[in-house]
Amino acid sequence: MGIIYRRPVVSFCIMMITGITAAFLSDSTAVVIGLFILLSAWLLTSPAVRGKGRVVPCLMLAFFLLGAVEFFAADHKRTGCFAGYHDEVVVIRGVVISVPEIKGEKVSCIVRTDSIKKAGETNFAGIDGTLMLSTLFSGKDNNGGGLFFDYGSGITFEGRLTKPGGARNPGGFDHDLYLAQKGAGASVFAYPHTISAEERSGGNFFVRLGLFIKNRIIYVIGKSLPRQQAGLMNGMLIGCREGLSDEVKEAFSDSGLLHVMAVSGANVAFLAAPLSLLLKLLKIRKSAANLIIIAFLNLFACVAGFEPSVLRAVSMACILLLAAIIHREADVYSTIAVSCIIMLIISPYMLFNIGFQLSYAATLGIVMLYGNISKAIRCRFIPKKTADVIAATLAAQIGVFPITLIHFNKVSVISLVPNILAAPLLGIITVLGALMAVLGQISLTLSVLLGYVNNILLSAVLYIAKWSSSLSWATVRMVTPPL
Template identity: 30%
Template sequence: MSNPLLVVTAAFIAGAGLGHFYYGPLSVIYMIDGLYLVFGIAYFFRCPWHRVLYLLAVLFFLAGMTRYLTAGIIPESDISHFAGQGVTIAGTVADVPQITNLPDGTRRLKFKLTAETVGSYHGNPMVSGGILVYVAQKNNDSMVAYGQKVLVTGMVVLPHGYNNPGMIDMVKLYQRQGITARMATSAKLVKIITVTGQSSWRDHLAVWHERIKKEMLQAMPPKDAAMLNGILFGGYEGIDRQVVRDFATTGIIHILSVSGSHIALVAGFIYGLGKRFKWHNRLIAAVASAAILFYAIFSGMTPPVVRSAFMGLVLLLATVLGREKDAATALAFSALAMVARQPGLIDDISFQLSFGSTAGLIFLYPPIAGKLPKLPGGITDILSATLAAQAAVLPFLAWYFNSFSLSSFIANILVVPPIELMVLLGLLGILAGLLFSMAGHLALICCSLLIGLVVQINSFLAMLPASKIYIPAPGILAVLVYYFLLAWLFGYLPKYFLSPARVWTRWPARVSGVVLFLAISFLFYSFYPQPVVVHFIDVGQGDATLITTPHGRAVLVDTGGSAGSDNDFDVGERVTLPYLKHYGINSLDYLVLTHGHQDHAGGAAFIVKSLPVKNIVLAREDYSPAVQAIMRLKGSSAVIPAYRGERILLDGVLIQVLHAASSTGQVQRNEVSSVVRVSYGKYSFLLTGDLEKQGEAAMLTNGVPPTTVLKVGHHGAKTSTSEEFLQALKPQYAVISVGYNNHFGHPHAETIQKLLKHTIKIYRTDRQGAVVFSTDGETLAVKTFTN
């Protein structure tokens, strides 16, 4: 690779990536930086010119690592240091508040507040940082506005997400947005100091967006209006969830949010228009730049839009300078500038996918297009571009989504072109509607017709067999090997690496032997017994435990689920199922629900809908709404009522029901919780659901064997985990599945003290994320996500 900018950019990003995994003292990195600068400068003056690039690469590598680590330092004045305290914060509203109307007639306000002091502005300590404020208020309560000075009172809480493999790190996501804390409060605890805020372009833009939404609703059905609004401005609000799933299945979900493809479409339209009227290249670039900036502002200047717009402007600048063929350099410059400014972008899924796919188009598209047969109507170009982009980001797709969309090749031919036409027609219609309302109305009607067409086509493609295939989540080594092989296959390695064709020509027998050996090794590994693994998944305030056997059979005990009134977030869809997919679970032998409470069974319906489940074990109680939803979707799954003494044997793993009460016809109680014991070799796990002391006493009466790992009952509530129960079980480890900062006060301090009294090692999902035990029957290992 002879392009110096590509080399130093790759080195800088690699250094930032290594910084992600470094947890040692920063002073060590500073010492290494200093030593390298001293010896590097000394060597520079007698270094051959052809080695200077290596010196620069190491320098940028260290710079990237140092920049990433220093960017994560939170200053002592940051508002996050007041976490866990109830305080009054004075600050400035930093964005236009978002309003969510709730079913009960109230509304929820969300806005970012730039913290300035704790207390009023006079004589109180200065603070810094952004805090995300949620305000519950009535519809007639006054609202804050952008730029206003306000006082808000409430409990400062640190941002938190679901700490499981493959999930987006919400803490880092908020930090990239300048938010280090959050607060939930009520309208009466918000005081506006300045009555009028700054009249910003965002306020005017919000008013304009509302006006456009009303015009859309006048021209098309609400669902079509929501779809067009999402395509033009970004966001899924109002779009049918099944439509969103279908677009994800066909691999074109990015089209429902403003991204690089939208920016490229606007620039491409201006470019084609300019060429049609024979404009000079500089004029085309100037008009296209203005159009990109306008669209970026029009779309709200969200971080993905800003990144895409910046990349588009850099490419246009290359055109003006006569360097339009050097797209790789433009991409490298854009990536280096953005990551140097905000190193946390290397953890951002949007950045990873957008820059990865763009790199695929630059480096992989030409050779792929040259190999494929020429098909009419530009089909070869579309297929080549799709394959190049997906090949470049395949490890990211595997890590985050565990899938590869085969239907994306057809969707990019049949669905994307009408959507691109819809984008242009929608934008032109909105602009035309400012002058001629009839013209804008007609354009929106045409968009509505196109929406109906693309939704039907895309839905059909999503339902095709093998529309989306499963791919396992890779490790770091697998990712490195993949990109090495990709670079080797496409000829981007140094010349001393022989090309695949030359390797095959020189050593056909050896290559065949290596391939055969790897295939046999893979098959042997696939059938070789693995350890038994018990996963306590971080599902927030709820329970979900996954057990996998030596030959890959799977049992899921509880699924987690939303515990509040806001049921838009389905834990089964957004947390539990992705966790199962991440570990290669594509079917369940048993789904065991200890009882029907929402925080244990709320996510089960989506699991049953999405995966083949052979058997469903249910507590003997009146079916809760969550269980009723399962029964509607269970299909051919066998439903088994839980009785004490039931035994399941899978690959040598014994699963027993030790406790199963009945409450048919009564109000559901935690004592109904089934208690499940999992044992393999010398080790055992006791899963107690929400069992309380009364149920524990019943178990003690019947006799309960000791256990290695105790899943603490009822999320560590005071009403569970009695002293007698602990004395009988004698656990070495305790796992508390609990939500961060939950309003129940779980786990109770008394429960923690009892566990510590018995010298039991405690793991908590709210602090350590997913807790995973693995055993071969003779030894036991444990690891947590936060490790």
């Protein structure tokens, strides 16, 4: 029991996760209240608590309630506003608040609704909700060509509003949870001729700025590298993998290198370190330099699209930088807990996002196991840097093992080898890619020249992924454990 006093923020985070999970699984306030009473009896009557005070246990219970209440409130707001319109043909006005996602002949986006009416009615009723709009797409490419609406566009459309259903079988696709993670409480399919869009008039300024920078980066990288190498570079820089084929994505997954294409703490460090060095050379005060880096990282989050792994890495980096500004030594476990609490306050549904789970599981695995594994395998025959790469890879793999087993039904057994081979190249590739993205805005020729060097390194990583995944024993298929 004494552990809750050593790192109270970690205890608060665990209780918040418990509250959200209890609300999600039970969907019953009575069950949550009953569990709250049991936890209160356990925490407040423990002999260890009597001797150290009840402030921390009371705050733990408060975070449990915060998680449960936030989930119930978010779920009610998400779905309640569309009550009375399910399975009805409706006309809706709103604003597109996500980048349209094109898959084959279909395109979908998230719309924040302003008003709604049933087909045949004359007057609109105000409605503050969020839904997913799907329609057909006949454009020539996947870069938005021919698309008549985009992020921030005002939009009016007509279609049948449907309430998403849950998983039909245990472990099956849960459409309701999928939409919930995007903040949507319903879905509408509308034919293109029923959709009318206006010029961009809404949306967040910083998101629009991030999208502008992202599109500029994609353009420069695309002009400076071959298609597959450009797709990998964009994935490493900003988490955009649209240029990669499904075959290449599968190769990275089977080889245990999929994390390379997801923006993580390592990517943030590779980008922040050169900026920190530049600010140091300019003799800018440490506190001011940290504030500049925090601003840069938040802009980077806008560019990378607020994916859970991005938010986790950026929030942790910002917490560490703020701790340095106020001259406080940051505890890594407390930093992880604070970043997790912040993300769950933004959206309790993030807890059920696979990217969120993998990001935190890998981080915890590295923090908890890296040091011991590195010491255990370090010897005269294994250089320190190689031992560090092996330790980090093993620690991360152990951390994410239960999640990959449940969600993907396969485990990469060869991941250690490709990670050792690719690790020395990743930092160089990321820094060169960032230079290409920046210098390419001034002169595309400079980006192309750097691209000649980066193309060799990126091709090497692609070869490592394809070679290691081609081995018959690269992955082991497993069955999800029965509930």
